[in-house]
Amino acid sequence: MPSPLPPRLAPPIFPSACAYSSPLSRGSALLQVPRMRSSPPAAPPGRPWSSVIQWTQLRVSEPAEPVGAGGFGSVFRAEYRGAAVALKRVRTRAKNPLAARRSFWAELSAAHLQHDNLVRVLAASTCAPPEFGGEDCLGTILMELVGTRNLQQVIDGPEPLDTWPSYATDIASGLAFLHRHWIVHLDIKPANVLLSPDGVCKIADFGCSLQLDAASGSAPGDHAGLCPQHSHACGTYTHRAPELLRGEAAAPPADIFSFGITLWQLVTREAPYHGDRQQVLYAVVARHLRPPLTLAVFMTSRGRGLATLLGRCWSGDAPCRPSAAELVGVLRTWSLNAPQT
Structure with missing residues (x-):
């Protein structure tokens, strides 16, 4: 079954421009050169990806109560470019920060794949404005909203x-x-x-x-x-x-x-x-x-x-x-x- 989300909401996670995002950068969401701090949780080798979330187009439902939660983060209902989506935040302050980083990058291992029986990833970012989690957000992933x-x-x-x-x-x-x-x-x-x-x-x-x-x-x-x-x-x-x-x-x-x-x-x-x-x-x-x-x-x-x-x-x-x-x-x-x- 085709995804219920319009194709226009799905910019590629690995665009041909190959603009890369540093896992710890807090500046702009799209970077041409990775900015690295000491001992960063680097992306998996050979897996450059681009932060393509357009934050001005994102609206989180109020009150921002999670519709799902795990050990490293929570999932919220949101609206992105006019369509309903699921927003997953991976917390920086998880009990096991290293495992949280691994989990975030693992989530993106299949982000470029599209199949009727996989939840489709629309966009992802390692940075977030204060209103979307700020310093407590290790990573943000936008996904299709499958159901409840x-x-x-x-x-x-x-x-x-x-x-x-x-x-x-x-x-x-x-x-x-x-x-x-x-x-x-x-x-x-x-x-x-x-x-x-x-x-x-x-x-x-x-x-x-x-x-x-x-x-x-x-x-x-x-x-x-x-x-x-x-x-x-x-x-x-x-x-x-x-x-x-x-x-x-x-x-x-x-x-x-x-x-x-x-x-x-x-x-x-x-x-x-x-x-x-x-x-x-x-x-x-x-x-x-x-x-x-x-x-x-x-x-x-x-x-x-x-x-x-x-x-x-x-x-x-x-x-x-x-x-x-x-x-x-x-x-x-x-x-x-x-x-x-």
């Missing part, structure tokens, strides 16, 4: 979830697109998937994402075609792949594991684990703990097929997990042709 609900809220709500195959297909499609562009999300969970008024799922919150190195001679999207990289410890422990819990390198199969937990939640509307956090972590890694597949929903013919697919997504052997592209094919068939479970 995420999938966790849908799971917790009263309405039926018969459309879960469509939702799962949307998530897998977004992941397949990211993996083809050498990006892993690393925090796939229902709360990070927004639902549009038209019922389209869009992956949000790229604060844990990583840009991977492409291995020569392999096709984009293949597990073997991406060189794994180590990530900083982030993400949600209930959805984090066991290899990441062991401190191993991140690669696309880690997203597939998280997708499997999310899909199980869409079907069962249950929390994947209960009990002490450390005990769960130990059991996932050492005892291969996974959400139960003995529920009634998995006892039908279609449910058994789903249980088999989930088992593949949760494999302790990461290369044995299906690719996101394979998941799209399977789920699309279920969504279009199969009866509801």
Whole structure:
């Protein structure tokens, strides 16, 4: 589904002019030469970008109450150039400033990509006028305003979830697109998937994402075609792949594991684990703990097929997990042709 925002609101994050913004500059929003202070949180190597927010065109809804919040910042409803948008502020005074900086730059790792199942970034800046956060603002990101609900809220709500195959297909499609562009999300969970008024799922919150190195001679999207990289410890422990819990390198199969937990939640509307956090972590890694597949929903013919697919997504052997592209094919068939479970 095309984005509801007019194309005129989406100036490119990486314009051909290659005007760069210093991560710590507090002057004009668009700089021709990076201004660096001592020990700045530099942009990732090879990722110059331009601050293109036109602050005079930005209006934050009053009262400025956040519509979402996380460890490093908050999201507000705003208006930009006459259209409704979501404004995310990353706070300078976060409990972990270094992690906040990493999260901000990670958010921009996919900013240049556009896909129906990804929340679209419109503009970003490392500086802000006083009325928009000033000295307490490490970074500002303007995004399309998808809707008011995420999938966790849908799971917790009263309405039926018969459309879960469509939702799962949307998530897998977004992941397949990211993996083809050498990006892993690393925090796939229902709360990070927004639902549009038209019922389209869009992956949000790229604060844990990583840009991977492409291995020569392999096709984009293949597990073997991406060189794994180590990530900083982030993400949600209930959805984090066991290899990441062991401190191993991140690669696309880690997203597939998280997708499997999310899909199980869409079907069962249950929390994947209960009990002490450390005990769960130990059991996932050492005892291969996974959400139960003995529920009634998995006892039908279609449910058994789903249980088999989930088992593949949760494999302790990461290369044995299906690719996101394979998941799209399977789920699309279920969504279009199969009866509801």
